[in-house]
Amino acid sequence: MNTPAFFDSLTEQKPDPLLELIAKFAADPRSGKIDLGVGVYRDETGRTPVMRAVKAAEHYLWETQESKSYIGPEGDPAFLRALALEVFGERHGGRLLAGIQTPGGTGALRLAAELLALDNRRKIWIGTPTWVNHQAIFAAVGLQVGTYRFFDIDKQAVLIDEMLTTLQDAAPGDAVLLQTSCHNPTGAGLSQQNWRDIAAIIASNGLLPLFDNAYQGLGRGPIEDAAGMIGVIETVGEAMVAVSCSKSFSLYRERTGAVYLFGDQQASLNKGVGNLASHARTSYSMPPAHGAAIVAAILQNPSRRQVWVDELREMRIRIAEIRGAAAKAFGQFHPELANIASQEGMFSLLPIPPENVRQLRAEHGIYMPDSGRINVAGMRVEDVASVAERIGPYLA
Numbered sequence: 200m201n202t203p204a205f206f207d208s209l210t211e212q213k214p215d216p217l218l219e220l221i222a223k224f225a226a227d228p229r230s231g232k233i234d235l236g237v238g239v240y241r242d243e244t245g246r247t248p249v250m251r252a253v254k255a256a257e258h259y260l261w262e263t264q265e266s267k268s269y270i271g272p273e274g275d276p277a278f279l280r281a282l283a284l285e286v287f288g289e290r291h292g293g294r295l296l297a298g299i300q301t302p303g304g305t306g307a308l309r310l311a312a313e314l315l316a317l318d319n320r321r322k323i324w325i326g327t328p329t330w331v332n333h334q335a336i337f338a339a340v341g342l343q344v345g346t347y348r349f350f351d352i353d354k355q356a357v358l359i360d361e362m363l364t365t366l367q368d369a370a371p372g373d374a375v376l377l378q379t380s381c382h383n384p385t386g387a388g389l390s391q392q393n394w395r396d397i398a399a400i401i402a403s404n405g406l407l408p409l410f411d412n413a414y415q416g417l418g419r420g421p422i423e424d425a426a427g428m429i430g431v432i433e434t435v436g437e438a439m440v441a442v443s444c445s446k447s448f449s450l451y452r453e454r455t456g457a458v459y460l461f462g463d464q465q466a467s468l469n470k471g472v473g474n475l476a477s478h479a480r481t482s483y484s485m486p487p488a489h490g491a492a493i494v495a496a497i498l499q500n501p502s503r504r505q506v507w508v509d510e511l512r513e514m515r516i517r518i519a520e521i522r523g524a525a526a527k528a529f530g531q532f533h534p535e536l537a538n539i540a541s542q543e544g545m546f547s548l549l550p551i552p553p554e555n556v557r558q559l560r561a562e563h564g565i566y567m568p569d570s571g572r573i574n575v576a577g578m579r580v581e582d583v584a585s586v587a588e589r590i591g592p593y594l595a
């Protein structure tokens with residue numbers, strides 16, 4: 200009798216659609232192919248460059264770093280302090296905070312999810328559409344995932360009333376996932392009034408907000424992008440924030456991020472971080488050091504920080520220019536896509552059926568996930584009109 204092979208009883212897993220798209224694009228031999236898929240910033244030449252400040256920081260680290268010895272599960276305290284100051288400002292919503300370094304923003308979300316599960320939270324509410332990985336991260340730790348419609352793709356509009364009604368009906372103690380800015384996949388921004396309404400409902404209903412803060416500085420500006428989140432922290436009092444340095448420092452593969460906890464009782468925040476650290480220790484022991492050392496070396500040095508601020512502004516301006524051109528070009532095919540101009544960050548979500556996405560890929564070599572999300576930074580400004588001409592006939 201044959202004994203079954205190890206792992207044979209496991210369920211076959213589908214590859215992550217976004218990561219699969221990277222491989223499909225790389226394997227396409229056509230020279231005119233266009234990658235609007237994975238969310239990485241590209242410059243006018245189509246490259247994802249190492250930022251100037253990152254190069255300078257790496258040079259500095261090469262000259263001064265004397266040890267690669269262990270750093271501990273909480274990561275680098277200098278990185279955590281400098282990043283918190285940059286992201287939340289000096290007042291950080293008037294609340295106490297404590298944080299732990301993580302392997303990227305995804306690691307931050309997963310660690311936050313683990314803490315929610317340990318804290319016996321029952322459910323997390325997530326607006327849809329959302330990043331492909333969000334629901335899976337929270338389901339993986341056994342949390343129930345409740346959804347509500349956040350965005351009308353056809354009308355290119357936020358469904359704020361549906362969101363507020365859902366949060367009104369959520370059970371006290373539930374968590375709610377919010378994207379700080381540059382919403383993935385829709386690019387939709389919230390007004391100050393929207394944020395105030397969200398904060399009021401979260402506070403009155405006893406919910407716990409968890410922010411996914413992955414694009415700060417690529418939308419309206421570093422301070423403007425964080426304003427809604429800071430307002431919620433001020434009003435609600437307790438919150439969790441997963442920060443990613445992948446996009447705003449272009450450190451994608453260095454896996455650099457952090458989770459911060461906010462509240463008014465230092466002892467409970469410390470307990471939270473202690474549990475995060477203990478989970479880190481049994482998962483990956485400690486986070487990778489290099490990216491965090493780069494971020495600390497940038498943020499702690501005024502001239503390197505200025506170089507970074509300037510380059511982030513250049514990236515933001517380029518994205519806004521592409522958005523202006525894309526709004527005109529795509530708006531001819533679907534008038535509501537004129538809203539692309541007022542959306543923010545790298546993503547917008549086109550009203551396009553998945554079968555048309557696949558046909559577009561086969562016939563024109565234009566790559567986007569089946570959802571119809573486009574990374575606007577994947578286009579050169581002068582190519583926007585011709586890309587839109589090719590995509591237009593496939594729109595719903």
Ligand code: LMR
Nearest residue numbers: 217236237238239330383
């Ligand atoms: C994206 O949404 O394209 C990025 O956040 C990359 C990823 O990890 O999915």
